Amino acid sequence: MPKITTAILSVLATLTLAACSAGGLPSPEPPGTPTPTVPVTSVPTGPAASAPPEVTPQPTPRPTEVPGPPVASLGGGAAGPVAGELGTFFWGGLGSDSPWIVPTTHLAAAPGATLTVTLDPAGAPERWTAAWAPVRNGAAGGVDAVGEGEGSSVTLTAPGQPGSWGLLVEVHFPGGQRAAWYWSVVVAP
Amino acid sequence: MTRQQLSTMSRRVAVTVIATGVLLAGVAGAPRPADAHSPNPVFAGGLFAQNADLRFRWGAGGTPPTVMQTAIRNAAAGSNASRKSKAPTFTYDAAGGNTVYYGVDVPCGINGLACFRRDAPTWFGIWIRPNGHRYDWGTLRWCEMTGYPNGCYDAENIVLDEFGHVHGLDHHVNFADESDYEDAVVQTYARVKPRAGWDAHLFGRCDVATLQQQYDVATWSTLYSTCLGIDTTTTLTASDTSVVEGTLVTFTARLASDGTGRLAGNPMSGRVVVLQVRSGTAWADVLTMGAGSTAGSYVASLTIRTSADYRAVYRRTTTEGTRGSVSPVVAIKATVACYRLCPLSILPADR
Numbered sequence: 095m096p097k098i099t100t101a102i103l104s105v106l107a108t109l110t111l112a113a114c115s116a117g118g119l120p121s122p123e124p125p126g127t128p129t130p131t132v133p134v135t136s137v138p139t140g141p142a143a144s145a146p147p148e149v150t151p152q153p154t155p156r157p158t159e160v161p162g163p164p165v166a167s168l169g170g171g172a173a174g175p176v177a178g179e180l181g182t183f184f185w186g187g188l189g190s191d192s193p194w195i196v197p198t199t200h201l202a203a204a205p206g207a208t209l210t211v212t213l214d215p216a217g218a219p220e221r222w223t224a225a226w227a228p229v230r231n232g233a234a235g236g237v238d239a240v241g242e243g244e245g246s247s248v249t250l251t252a253p254g255q256p257g258s259w260g261l262l263v264e265v266h267f268p269g270g271q272r273a274a275w276y277w278s279v280v281v282a283p
Numbered sequence: 284m285t286r287q288q289l290s291t292m293s294r295r296v297a298v299t300v301i302a303t304g305v306l307l308a309g310v311a312g313a314p315r316p317a318d319a320h321s322p323n324p325v326f327a328g329g330l331f332a333q334n335a336d337l338r339f340r341w342g343a344g345g346t347p348p349t350v351m352q353t354a355i356r357n358a359a360a361g362s363n364a365s366r367k368s369k370a371p372t373f374t375y376d377a378a379g380g381n382t383v384y385y386g387v388d389v390p391c392g393i394n395g396l397a398c399f400r401r402d403a404p405t406w407f408g409i410w411i412r413p414n415g416h417r418y419d420w421g422t423l424r425w426c427e428m429t430g431y432p433n434g435c436y437d438a439e440n441i442v443l444d445e446f447g448h449v450h451g452l453d454h455h456v457n458f459a460d461e462s463d464y465e466d467a468v469v470q471t472y473a474r475v476k477p478r479a480g481w482d483a484h485l486f487g488r489c490d491v492a493t494l495q496q497q498y499d500v501a502t503w504s505t506l507y508s509t510c511l512g513i514d515t516t517t518t519l520t521a522s523d524t525s526v527v528e529g530t531l532v533t534f535t536a537r538l539a540s541d542g543t544g545r546l547a548g549n550p551m552s553g554r555v556v557v558l559q560v561r562s563g564t565a566w567a568d569v570l571t572m573g574a575g576s577t578a579g580s581y582v583a584s585l586t587i588r589t590s591a592d593y594r595a596v597y598r599r600t601t602t603e604g605t606r607g608s609v610s611p612v613v614a615i616k617a618t619v620a621c622y623r624l625c626p627l628s629i630l631p632a633d634r
Binding site (some may be wrong): 107148162179180181182184186189190191192193194195196197198233236237239241262264269270274 | 311326327330390391392393394396397398399400418419420434441444445448453454459461462472473474475594609619
């Protein structure tokens with residue numbers, strides 16, 4: 095029982111963390127965005143997404159929150175849904191590059207189990223791709239298979255071979271926006 | 284990647300991809316062929332000007348450590364050296380109008396190594412996470428700052444990826460088994476040392492292919508990326524097509540690309556174009572034509588002895604992503620030379 099409780103708390107914590115982190119992206123303003131005149135003595139803060147040098151000093155634009163990719167969860171395993179780790183995405187004009195992430199929290203699933211990815215908010219996905227890679231020594235190895243499809247949600251079949259697997263799902267949304275999420279899936283009979 | 288290959292791949296590891304909701308499982312379960320092994324897709328949002336000189340400076344409060352500065356400058360140099368197109372160049376300039384920032388305060392999302400914004404044709408910004416950043420899944424180690432241990436990320440490679448995005452490149456679509464991963468630096472996910480491609484410091488051929496499509500080739504002698512399959516057109520003209528035997532005739536061939544967009548109608552210089560003569564039912568090489576006076580032109584002079592058909596041939600090579608082409612035939616009619624009294628039959632009036 096304590097193990098189950100711990101697992102639930104872990105999943106909830108992961109979901110909460112992902113929800114917080116993926117909910118908004120700091121968005122520095124590019125040059126050309128109207129900026130209020132500031133005293134020369136003002137101290138720039140925030141990232142250096144700054145305007146080109148001007149005769150009149152400008153502050154380095156501060157990040158502003160814009161909606162980021164949705165939270166993606168993988169369900170259908172032995173326990174409840176597990177939030178995916180957000181990887182590479184292009185959203186709101188910002189492109190971010192990530193490695194293949196092997197999350198520390200995993201989803202346990204039986205061989206061939208049906209797994210479903212859900213998005214929150216659901217949005218209107220245009221298409222998606224998925225890839226499985228075996229995980230050895232904590233790192234994802236070569237990709238063994240890919241698939242793709244169209245539709246508003248994604249349903250996958252867990253690998254038939256027991257072991258630790260990494261799963262990548264990349265979803266494409268209207269307007270060229272897209273995001274990739276990663277999961278660890280432990281397949282055991 | 285064919286539908287059958289994808290299907291086979293899916294069966295191999297029992298992966299079934301099915302869309303639910305509106306689509307029925309059976310419909311979406313059949314994977315669509317991917318655009319694998321083709322030029323990278325392109326971001327929406329426009330391009331920078333051809334050969335734009337994009338200067339960048341370090342972001343305020345985000346000056347990289349010296350070793351990372353070197354990696355970033357090297358990435359810029361790698362982009363410039365391998366673009367093989369009129370894509371912009373990147374140069375560090377303390378007064379530059381674009382920024383590269385290294386530090387904690389980055390807008391790269393929870394798991395980003397680096398990120399970018401582009402506002403073509405005027406501005407770009409790149410942000411790089413600092414060495415030692417702790418993710419939920421591990422600690423970021425830039426190879427350049429940690430002595431290149433296994434598990435590190437090569438900053439020069441990652442920043443080159445970002446410069447590729449600034450050019451307008453989207454992520455390469457790989458084969459299912461990613462056997463073509465090294466055809467592009469701009470990838471959906473970065474590879475860690477020592478996986479193949481982790482330290483690529485020049486654009487891959489499919490990155491270059493898109494740069495050439497979008498910005499045009501650098502010069503008329505620049506080879507087209509082997510990630511492309513550009514048709515070509517060869518034409519042939521002769522200085523005279525009806526001559527007395529022993530006359531020197533100059534042949535001029537013109538070779539041009541027959542692609543789309545920027546790659547349509549480009550003269551192609553510096554290639555091998557061969558002049559051929561018909562020999563019975565076959566064709567035989569006569570000589571390799573030399574460079575002409577204008578871009579994409581090739582010339583050869585022959586002393587004509589007999590009437591014959593000629594043509595110019597551009598053969599496909601493995602070093603370039605173009606298809607071969609053959610010019611239309613040029614027939615040269617040679618008449619017998621007269622040294623004393625010419626027979627009436629060949630007097631000019633009877634020709």
